[in-house]
Amino acid sequence: MSPASGTYHHGDLRAACLRAARELLEEDGSAGLSLRAVARRAGVSATAPYRHYADRDALVSAVAAQGYRELAGHLAAAHPSPRTPDELAAVAVAYVRFALDRPALFRVMFAEPCDPNSEERVTATAAISEYVRGIVRGAFPGADAEALSTTVWALVHGLAFLHLDGKLDTSTPDVVAGQVRAAVNALFTVPAAPSQARG
Amino acid sequence: MSPASGTYHHGDLRAACLRAARELLEEDGSAGLSLRAVARRAGVSATAPYRHYADRDALVSAVAAQGYRELAGHLAAAHPSPRTPDELAAVAVAYVRFALDRPALFRVMFAEPCDPNSEERVTATAAISEYVRGIVRGAFPGADAEALSTTVWALVHGLAFLHLDGKLDTSTPDVVAGQVRAAVNALFTVPAAPSQARG
């Protein structure tokens, strides 16, 4: 029998570090994400994580990559292939909710330049990017997919950050969802041209 | 004669600290923004800044507040009261350009929760928020101003961050401006409803 389910020393320190990092991130913000703190929380000596991560950046990139994969999962769960404005709004709500439920993780994912040395992170980043574009392409098959997908992604991404920074009311999940739906809906009801059209 | 134009000891350490902080920010990112580094760059002892800022947070908030005021200035310079899609796009381009020209400052302004203890920062934040909403209200006087202004701001804010994080091509200012204009324009040409309308 291979050591598949067995434990080897700690057992699975790599995963434990990731878990500890996620916890620290939400408790103390990204400033609290140090290798030493992660080791401490995993109940292991300060240098043990070096067996699994080359340095602090590698750990951070692994956390970010995991975040990207989870985000993709949440979007797919909201609706695998939205076609109507309501379906698209549901995906948008899931995106913003993800950000609000894991604010520090979301900031790490997007508010730091992506380390190009982490293949895992680069891959996960590209995947989420492609995923979002795919959704919009599916929703608007005839339109200029490139420009439109950028528009929709930017809109949703901006909504996430404005909520995160307290620029918009985040008192309850329903309030947030309502705002996101309204914003996405507004996209489909913008006057054909600004004010001069209304004389 | 009052000490209006005179120098008193350093002269104007408060402003010098702000200047040093801005430089450090763009050189080393927000991690490099320490009180000690600021003092060093201003050519002053490590503790001198405490005469002008209660603590590190106070300095950071002052930097952010200055950034908000500058951003408002840049937007107004692009167009004081946009009415057409092109005019609105010009303001959007100015917003994104501001972010790309001062990436670390922009991140400090938006990627950290606003410290509610800094009256200056809270004021500047509220001002830019109100300013952006005012612009959109002016451009769409008849529409649902609240939802629409959120939509437009989120779109532009999202464009800024996606560019900042390398999710969109930032190779030249013209390329960026083109993308922003396209996205804003897409806002006015979205199909009335997604794909089922095209059968």
Add this chain to the structure above:
DNA sequence: TGTACATCAGTGAACGCGCGTTCACTGATGTAC
């Protein structure tokens, strides 16, 4: 089954670092008379 060995995950002491902040101080400037 038992022994010898190789592997390598985790240890713990140690390094040098820059940080925020305190404190008692010094010394240049401004002001009252």
Add this chain to the structure above:
DNA sequence: TGTACATCAGTGAACGCGCGTTCACTGATGTAC
């Protein structure tokens, strides 16, 4: 104009801290025979 004094911007030593990272090590596990 000159002197005594008050103010307060800037100093410099010192504190304790947590950090990333190195290094030689130990000791549990897996493997070859």
